[in-house]
Amino acid sequence: MKNISELLDLEIPDKELVELILEHPLEDLLDNWDIFSNHHRIAIFRLSDLDTKVNLMTNLPPAAQEDILTFLSVQNTKSLFGEMEPDDVVDFIQAVNAEVRKSVWDSLSDESKKESLFLLRFDEDDAAGLMTPRYLEINVHATCDQALKFIRSHAEEVETIYYAYVLDEFKRLVGILSLKELILTSGDKPVREIMTTNIISVEEDRDQEDVAKVLETYNLLAVPVVNKQNILLGIVTFDDVIDVIREEQTEDVYKMGAMGGSLMPYLNSSILGLIRKRLPWLLVMLVVGAITTNVLDHYTGLFLSAAFLINFIPVITQTGGNTGSQSATLMIRGLATGEIHFRDIWKVLSRELLVGLVMGLIIGLVMVFRSYYLPPAGIEWLQAITIGLSMVFVVTFSTLIGSTAPLLIHKLGFDPAVMSGPLMSTVIDVAGLTIYFEFASRILL
Amino acid sequence: MKNISELLDLEIPDKELVELILEHPLEDLLDNWDIFSNHHRIAIFRLSDLDTKVNLMTNLPPAAQEDILTFLSVQNTKSLFGEMEPDDVVDFIQAVNAEVRKSVWDSLSDESKKESLFLLRFDEDDAAGLMTPRYLEINVHATCDQALKFIRSHAEEVETIYYAYVLDEFKRLVGILSLKELILTSGDKPVREIMTTNIISVEEDRDQEDVAKVLETYNLLAVPVVNKQNILLGIVTFDDVIDVIREEQTEDVYKMGAMGGSLMPYLNSSILGLIRKRLPWLLVMLVVGAITTNVLDHYTGLFLSAAFLINFIPVITQTGGNTGSQSATLMIRGLATGEIHFRDIWKVLSRELLVGLVMGLIIGLVMVFRSYYLPPAGIEWLQAITIGLSMVFVVTFSTLIGSTAPLLIHKLGFDPAVMSGPLMSTVIDVAGLTIYFEFASRILL
Numbered sequence: 049m050k051n052i053s054e055l056l057d058l059e060i061p062d063k064e065l066v067e068l069i070l071e072h073p074l075e076d077l078l079d080n081w082d083i084f085s086n087h088h089r090i091a092i093f094r095l096s097d098l099d100t101k102v103n104l105m106t107n108l109p110p111a112a113q114e115d116i117l118t119f120l121s122v123q124n125t126k127s128l129f130g131e132m133e134p135d136d137v138v139d140f141i142q143a144v145n146a147e148v149r150k151s152v153w154d155s156l157s158d159e160s161k162k163e164s165l166f167l168l169r170f171d172e173d174d175a176a177g178l179m180t181p182r183y184l185e186i187n188v189h190a191t192c193d194q195a196l197k198f199i200r201s202h203a204e205e206v207e208t209i210y211y212a213y214v215l216d217e218f219k220r221l222v223g224i225l226s227l228k229e230l231i232l233t234s235g236d237k238p239v240r241e242i243m244t245t246n247i248i249s250v251e252e253d254r255d256q257e258d259v260a261k262v263l264e265t266y267n268l269l270a271v272p273v274v275n276k277q278n279i280l281l282g283i284v285t286f287d288d289v290i291d292v293i294r295e296e297q298t299e300d301v302y303k304m305g306a307m308g309g310s311l312m313p314y315l316n317s318s319i320l321g322l323i324r325k326r327l328p329w330l331l332v333m334l335v336v337g338a339i340t341t342n343v344l345d346h347y348t349g350l351f352l353s354a355a356f357l358i359n360f361i362p363v364i365t366q367t368g369g370n371t372g373s374q375s376a377t378l379m380i381r382g383l384a385t386g387e388i389h390f391r392d393i394w395k396v397l398s399r400e401l402l403v404g405l406v407m408g409l410i411i412g413l414v415m416v417f418r419s420y421y422l423p424p425a426g427i428e429w430l431q432a433i434t435i436g437l438s439m440v441f442v443v444t445f446s447t448l449i450g451s452t453a454p455l456l457i458h459k460l461g462f463d464p465a466v467m468s469g470p471l472m473s474t475v476i477d478v479a480g481l482t483i484y485f486e487f488a489s490r491i492l493l
Numbered sequence: 494m495k496n497i498s499e500l501l502d503l504e505i506p507d508k509e510l511v512e513l514i515l516e517h518p519l520e521d522l523l524d525n526w527d528i529f530s531n532h533h534r535i536a537i538f539r540l541s542d543l544d545t546k547v548n549l550m551t552n553l554p555p556a557a558q559e560d561i562l563t564f565l566s567v568q569n570t571k572s573l574f575g576e577m578e579p580d581d582v583v584d585f586i587q588a589v590n591a592e593v594r595k596s597v598w599d600s601l602s603d604e605s606k607k608e609s610l611f612l613l614r615f616d617e618d619d620a621a622g623l624m625t626p627r628y629l630e631i632n633v634h635a636t637c638d639q640a641l642k643f644i645r646s647h648a649e650e651v652e653t654i655y656y657a658y659v660l661d662e663f664k665r666l667v668g669i670l671s672l673k674e675l676i677l678t679s680g681d682k683p684v685r686e687i688m689t690t691n692i693i694s695v696e697e698d699r700d701q702e703d704v705a706k707v708l709e710t711y712n713l714l715a716v717p718v719v720n721k722q723n724i725l726l727g728i729v730t731f732d733d734v735i736d737v738i739r740e741e742q743t744e745d746v747y748k749m750g751a752m753g754g755s756l757m758p759y760l761n762s763s764i765l766g767l768i769r770k771r772l773p774w775l776l777v778m779l780v781v782g783a784i785t786t787n788v789l790d791h792y793t794g795l796f797l798s799a800a801f802l803i804n805f806i807p808v809i810t811q812t813g814g815n816t817g818s819q820s821a822t823l824m825i826r827g828l829a830t831g832e833i834h835f836r837d838i839w840k841v842l843s844r845e846l847l848v849g850l851v852m853g854l855i856i857g858l859v860m861v862f863r864s865y866y867l868p869p870a871g872i873e874w875l876q877a878i879t880i881g882l883s884m885v886f887v888v889t890f891s892t893l894i895g896s897t898a899p900l901l902i903h904k905l906g907f908d909p910a911v912m913s914g915p916l917m918s919t920v921i922d923v924a925g926l927t928i929y930f931e932f933a934s935r936i937l938l
Contacts, residue, residue, distance in 0.1 A: 073693070074710055074711065075706060075707065075710055078710065078831075079831055079834075082834075082837075083836070103710065103711060103712075107710055109832070196676070199676070200676055200677060203673055203676070203677055209672075209673050209676075210655055210672075227654075227655075227672065227676075228648055228654050231641070231644070231645055231648070231654075231672075231676070232645060232648055248518070261520060262520065263735075264732070264735050264736075264739075265519055265520055265523070265548065265552055266519065266548060267548075267732040269714065269731070286714070286731045286735075287709070287712040289735070290708075290709055290731075290734070290735060290738065291709075293735065293738050293739070293742075294709075294738065294830075297738075297742045297745075298826055298830070300742075300746065301745065301746070301749065301822060301825075301826050302822060302823075302826070304746065304749055304750070304822070305749070305818050305819050305821070305822025305823070306815055306818065306819055306822075307819055307822065307823075313827070313830075313832045314823050314824075314826075314827045314832060314833060314841075315827075315832060315833065315837060315840065315841075319844060319847050319848055319851070322844070322848050323848055323851055323852055326816075326819050326848070326852065327852050327855060327856075329815070329819075330812065330815055330816060330819075330852060330856060330888075331855075331856065331859065333811065333812070333815050334808065334811075334812055334856060334859065334860075337807065337808055337811045337812070338808055338863060338867075340804075340807040340808060340811075341804045341805055341807075341808060341869065342804075342868060342869060344803055344804040344806070344807070345801075345804045345868075345869035348800055348803070348804075351796070351800065351803060352797070352800065355793055355796065355797065356790075358789055358793070358796060358803055358806075359785075359786045359787075359789040359790045359793075360786055361789070361803075361806050361807065362782065362785040362786075362789070362806065362807075362810050362922055362926070363779065363782055363783055363785060363786060365807050365810070365811075366778065366779075366782045366785075366810075366918070366922070367775065367778070367779055367782070370751055370774070370775055370778050371771075371775060373750050373751065374750050374751055374752055374771050374774075374775075376750070377746060377747060377749070377750025377751075377752065378747075378750070378752075378759050379759075380746075381743055381746050381747070381759075382758070382759045382760070385739075385743070385758075386523070386524055387554070387758045387759060387760060388759060388760065389524075389527075391528065392527075392760065395760065396759075396760075399764060399767070402764050403764055403767050403768055403771070406764075406768055407768055407771065407772050407775060410772060410776075411772075411775060411776070411779060414776065414779065415779075418783060422783075423787060423790075424786065424787060424790035443775075473811070477807055477811070481807070
């Protein structure tokens, strides 16, 4: 089968082209959305079945969603949003521009409006911000037959029928009934006899990362969200948890690349938005990093009597920075996955000291031979040894700083991924250059 | 309730202590596993119910798993592995040392051995490496009542009962039946009338990242894995997909931190293992980065007549590196999520040019005033302007290189996260220093 960009090159009539395109799986449509003309996009959307429409709408970036909505008739919008899950509708309402938001709101049913208003009250990054209010609730006094009958008659209205939530008269969550248990049991046995009372739930203001961890640890399809009184507010399903994991992943990667963690896709961000996300970090690192200028100025006399030292400044700071960022990456990741805690600091330090010394000795040795044998020519043995020896200490120092900085920053309650970068690289540069020049002035002068 | 480390500080008798510890949720047990004594660990494990045992076993790091297994009786191991999913058993077998592996293997039932041998044939990182062979298969000629009866009688043996897979006489996958549809329909209607024939499946050798994307795009609980003849081999469930997403996340973060992507947890890695993962990258970057030494050597004459230039070398290379790594991060992430393609290169270049120019002008201006007004003293306006102007060009150049390098590397079929780091930072350093010194020699000499 021809792939989508090949099809577009064929220049066949639009109607046939769109039909051929629609034979491709949804991933391919999403992947090529930006190369379709607006005309094709609308045609593809119109000709898709309702499920595909919902999947397209929830997977496309906000700008593309807005484009489609502008072309849909009110009637079409109604059926689309009727089919979408309320938590997705709310995410959607919060992402699009004011004009589209208004037309979406107008096309919601009264029931959906009520649900959306309920959900909009909660913080987006909390457990409650992820939940859907469409779940099955069963009275604690029901029998299995009654429960199954209830599930059958409400299957179309809820996000998952595989768990039902058993509530007492005060709407407090007292048990969870899995459909699996239910279809294995029958008759007039009360549900309270087969429900799980060992309930795994999260409170409404629990951080979304924690919700993800709970669902993962117990391999659950959905986690119930309760308030302080244990009253059930909604459920968070596995698909929303996957979205959270992806989101947090992008945020972490951005932070490591020294940027604020906005989630807007690159090609949809405005130039101003990109600059606003990037420039502050560069300026912070510039201001802090400028300390190196003063360090270097302090040693001007040394350079003038041993000019070759200048040539190795970038290699020294680079290697220190690379080593430090390896250590920091290991710590940041370990802290994020919960493998490393602050209490491990001595264990970490002793390992990093060993790793740093061994790597430093090898790198130092390489530097001695590299400086002596390779151009630029004219470096003597003593000078080469000065450079190699500095490297041993710079590498060791960098592993120690690179590993302790994130642990300390985390302990102080800050985000190590954000704070480690600029702080650490400056400390390493300043310390690395000082080590280098102090060695040089002692050995060579 | 006291938290676990507070409980340990109380020094109450072991039996009571373990009982109090067991009242905490599983996440807390896992989080504190490393501060328990070995004695407590065994007691906690022994006193847990079978579900908790399985969850402990699948969530603990390999070394901790091995410790527990050494203490378990053969009978206990049997019931534990009888309860674990075959794909988890296989992951486990591949992770532990040879001695433990042998005792695990001996304790498996004949059925489990057969399943494990079947699964061990496939590559770990492929769709087939993630699948479980425990799924529900229904004959295409069955009625709904027969199907439901079959599901009831096999519910305990399969990983999920929420989808059943409809096969023809050649074991080819012809439809998917959701339990939801099934309990809404009843009687002797043939399953083929209510099954979905619009099947979303993956081929056995599909990369695990792709499997994750398919499950996410369609919000599925499980994806069937088929061979080239469309014969069903197994299913991949959402919990395994979440594991894949986490794994790939760790790999990506490690690559950005300039390390090989082994997944061994930090505290369980040997010193030698850590060095092997880190040193090769440092050496590559050292060798490539050493080009800067030659660049600097080339300009020795310039330094001797304008020594202040030396002081700004680290700030120039740092800012270039930071800017470049922001651009590279945006590209690497965009390529990974499928938002950015090579075909967008001109769009990307024009945005980065604009972003780079604006950021460069602001940073350049900051540098002019910083150099003139702040220590080290003695910098003249013309010298300050030289530094500022160099910065404008270095920043702009870095955004362009930082964005194009990952796109080109990806286009050539390499992994941009691995390759961009060392290559890019060297190019930026070499180019940045050259820009700086060329400006300086033209303006100042």
